[in-house]
Amino acid sequence: MINKLPLLKRIIFPAILSFVISPSINAQISHGGSPINWGDATYQPTFEMHEMPNVDLDALAIEDAVTDQHKEAPWRFGVEQEVAFNLENSGTWTFEEGMHVWRLGFNCPNALNVSFMLSRFVLPKEAQLYVYNAQRTAFLGSFTLENNKDWEGLSLGVLDGSSMILEYHESPASYGMGEIEVNQVIHGYRSLLNHQDAVLAEMADRLGPFGNSGACNINVNCPEGADWQTEKRSVALIVNGGSAYCTGALINNTANDGTPYFLTANHCIGTPNTWVYYFNHESSSCSGTTGPTNQSVSGGSLLVQNGGSDFALIELSSAPPASYNVEYAGWDHSGATPSSAVGIHHPSGDLKKICFENNAPYQSSTGGAQVWWINQWELGVTEPGSSGSPLFDQNHRIIGQLYGGAAACSGSSNNGQYDFYGRFNVSWGLGASQYLDPLNTGVSTLDSYPTNAVPGAGCMDPTACNYDPTATSDNGSCVNNDVCGICGGDGSSCSGCTDPTSCNYDSSATVDDGSCIGNGVDVTFTILTDNYPGETTWSVTDASGATIMSGGPYSGSATTYTSTACVETGCYNVTINDSYGDGICCAYGEGSYSITSDGNTLVTGGEFVSTETTNFCVTAGGTDTPGCTNNQACNYNSEATIDNGSCTYAAIGYDCGGNCIQDLDEDGICDACEEFDLIVTDCECSFIDPATYTVFFTEVDEVNCLIIEECYCVCNNDSDNDGVCDENEIAGCDDPEACNFEPLSTDYELCDYQSCTCTGDINGDGVITVADVLLVLSEFGCLSGCTADVDGDTYVNVADILLLLAAFGTAC
Numbered sequence: 001m002i003n004k005l006p007l008l009k010r011i012i013f014p015a016i017l018s019f020v021i022s023p024s025i026n027a028q029i030s031h032g033g034s035p036i037n038w039g040d041a042t043y044q045p046t047f048e049m050h051e052m053p054n055v056d057l058d059a060l061a062i063e064d065a066v067t068d069q070h071k072e073a074p075w076r077f078g079v080e081q082e083v084a085f086n087l088e089n090s091g092t093w094t095f096e097e098g099m100h101v102w103r104l105g106f107n108c109p110n111a112l113n114v115s116f117m118l119s120r121f122v123l124p125k126e127a128q129l130y131v132y133n134a135q136r137t138a139f140l141g142s143f144t145l146e147n148n149k150d151w152e153g154l155s156l157g158v159l160d161g162s163s164m165i166l167e168y169h170e171s172p173a174s175y176g177m178g179e180i181e182v183n184q185v186i187h188g189y190r191s192l193l194n195h196q197d198a199v200l201a202e203m204a205d206r207l208g209p210f211g212n213s214g215a216c217n218i219n220v221n222c223p224e225g226a227d228w229q230t231e232k233r234s235v236a237l238i239v240n241g242g243s244a245y246c247t248g249a250l251i252n253n254t255a256n257d258g259t260p261y262f263l264t265a266n267h268c269i270g271t272p273n274t275w276v277y278y279f280n281h282e283s284s285s286c287s288g289t290t291g292p293t294n295q296s297v298s299g300g301s302l303l304v305q306n307g308g309s310d311f312a313l314i315e316l317s318s319a320p321p322a323s324y325n326v327e328y329a330g331w332d333h334s335g336a337t338p339s340s341a342v343g344i345h346h347p348s349g350d351l352k353k354i355c356f357e358n359n360a361p362y363q364s365s366t367g368g369a370q371v372w373w374i375n376q377w378e379l380g381v382t383e384p385g386s387s388g389s390p391l392f393d394q395n396h397r398i399i400g401q402l403y404g405g406a407a408a409c410s411g412s413s414n415n416g417q418y419d420f421y422g423r424f425n426v427s428w429g430l431g432a433s434q435y436l437d438p439l440n441t442g443v444s445t446l447d448s449y450p451t452n453a454v455p456g457a458g459c460m461d462p463t464a465c466n467y468d469p470t471a472t473s474d475n476g477s478c479v480n481n482d483v484c485g486i487c488g489g490d491g492s493s494c495s496g497c498t499d500p501t502s503c504n505y506d507s508s509a510t511v512d513d514g515s516c517i518g519n520g521v522d523v524t525f526t527i528l529t530d531n532y533p534g535e536t537t538w539s540v541t542d543a544s545g546a547t548i549m550s551g552g553p554y555s556g557s558a559t560t561y562t563s564t565a566c567v568e569t570g571c572y573n574v575t576i577n578d579s580y581g582d583g584i585c586c587a588y589g590e591g592s593y594s595i596t597s598d599g600n601t602l603v604t605g606g607e608f609v610s611t612e613t614t615n616f617c618v619t620a621g622g623t624d625t626p627g628c629t630n631n632q633a634c635n636y637n638s639e640a641t642i643d644n645g646s647c648t649y650a651a652i653g654y655d656c657g658g659n660c661i662q663d664l665d666e667d668g669i670c671d672a673c674e675e676f677d678l679i680v681t682d683c684e685c686s687f688i689d690p691a692t693y694t695v696f697f698t699e700v701d702e703v704n705c706l707i708i709e710e711c712y713c714v715c716n717n718d719s720d721n722d723g724v725c726d727e728n729e730i731a732g733c734d735d736p737e738a739c740n741f742e743p744l745s746t747d748y749e750l751c752d753y754q755s756c757t758c759t760g761d762i763n764g765d766g767v768i769t770v771a772d773v774l775l776v777l778s779e780f781g782c783l784s785g786c787t788a789d790v791d792g793d794t795y796v797n798v799a800d801i802l803l804l805l806a807a808f809g810t811a812c
Helices: 057-067 197-202 223-228 424-436 770-778 798-806
Strands: 008-010 048-051 078-086 092-096 099-107 113-122 127-133 139-143 163-170 179-188 235-240 243-250 261-265 276-279 296-298 300-306 311-316 330-332 341-345 353-357 362-366 369-374 390-393 397-405 419-423 520-528 536-541 547-551 560-568 570-578 592-597 600-605 611-618 677-680 694-701 706-713
Touching: 078 113, 113 163, 163 179, 223 353, 243 397, 261 397, 300 424, 311 424, 330 424, 341 397, 362 419, 369 397, 397 424, 419 424, 520 536, 520 547, 520 570, 547 560, 560 570, 592 611, 600 611, 770 798
Parallel strands: 048 099, 330 397, 677 706
Antiparallel strands: 008 078, 078 179, 092 099, 099 163, 113 179, 127 139, 127 163, 235 243, 235 276, 243 261, 261 311, 276 296, 300 311, 341 353, 341 390, 362 369, 369 419, 390 397, 397 419, 520 560, 520 592, 536 547, 536 570, 570 611, 592 600, 694 706
């Protein structure tokens, strides 16, 4: 059944981005094996096939006619089509040859080639992925867990043809553990890599005589390139999705250690982690149109970039293997003007080409960058896709990388236009130096590695043991004999322990290096590897952490390896690691390891997860008893004569039995701090005698390690139980109309309404007069409700008249 899903079609012109995405990625190197029944023409499995949309070749041709003129833009060869197919929502599962097999096919009508981007690629052990064409004549893979990477994706290389199949295998033990998701299918409408005769014949109107570049380009293996066979091995084609993105070159550093630094142009930078770097894609002859495509590395990390010279330095995810026979190009950052220049590049994604400038380039600036300016190439040109390619001086050293220009073919001739390259001497001061001169040598020139391509370079010091009388330029390689008489040696070839009584006695040593161990014993580490020996490493360290012996990763599965070292008596740690996290026993093989000494087995193991560390002690003649010798430890051993680092101690606040020994606030939480800070709260009780009535108590903040001395205020005498101590009570009437009103009253008393008034001023005119006497006489004999009751006894009688007369004439 053909299952068609909605597709979001995106025609690719990768933007020239400036952000950094740099997770580490493994080299796209296959790990053996083949698809099921490969080579059996009668084998025809059935599986789900997806029909991809057509691409509009006419519209693409119009766009390409414009952009192909600009070498700053990548040379487009394919259209990226967005999909979302994974092991769960697509494909067909079968069980064949003891493996669970998943297949998913794609047909891209009229495509010349197809490639894939996997947004998820996380494989377990015993799992493999292959990609092959429908004719079953070519495949890529296997891709295994060794291709897993931090960003959990993978860019797959290009295969010629229009129909491709993904085939994934899982063993029963790993079934359901793998993750694969295809997020892009790249429909190649222009040939990029292998231009097979059938493809060339069918699409001749789309291709030039040398693949996809102009007819005036020169294959690097033409006679003109004979002197540049070393440098060419540093140059690689960069492919990203549907574009032959740019060119770049491996570049040497002063350590000459093969670190895979890769120089290209700043304007090329997008996502180097998804790039595929093709090495040695070149014709073996001058007129050939095909070249190998099976030597690639997938992914890299951007280290530094700068538009001031349009440079970018990348570290590839892994060094190209020895079988690629690559070269790390030399360089010159002196800024000296060269007498001539050579460019090696991949124009329009084509086979490797070479171009020559027989005159001296000159310094200039354009687009904000400092550049070397090429007025006109004498032989060959550059094109889109050449961007980032190296410019070599007459000494075969890189002095820049291609930024842009107008040079191109005009038929089979050079159009006579210019090109410009970002200057390497400017890049040096913009960040390249910290990577390319890790030894801080300060040299301004460096030759290529591992081959020295500069004729006449060598040691010119006649006192050096490697003096070269034929050398015409000194390359800084001069060395002297060491104490052993070895030229350039470090003295190790004849140095060692010369004491025959030491366990590390070296009978071949003539110079004692002070390494003799007088009271030592031999310790042997033995390991039986599992089915994935490349995951296993181990080390033995002493009490200071110094490594005494180590080993791994290994190459042989189910193989026994032994290592023996003479060590001083004492205690050591052996640590074994498994990078996959499943130990060495017993899911994928019956691996094990041991430490032995004097016939005694000190350590054994094999079943662990990612790492396991075990302490052991070695003694001379068995006279020592290892154990904990600290009498403050919970496991103190009074019979131990040598401490083996095994002492354990009670946690703070607890005894060795795990019992809490301090809980100051008795809250059931152990006070398990090594030190406490004390905070005392100042109590301000408003009592007559605070010391008598203040209650102090302690709280403990176990989290922040604080002891808090706090208090609260209480009183012993409160006869009316109103919460106010008796000695602090305030008596008074609570009626604001009363003479004895007390707003702060806490203890009620009888309200007085008379003492604060003018007694006898009955009419309220402020003076006691005859009028007041007449009012009393008018109510004389009143028994209740009397207004003239002067003495307040509710009656108006003689007593009231006497009081009134006593105050007669008084002004209130």
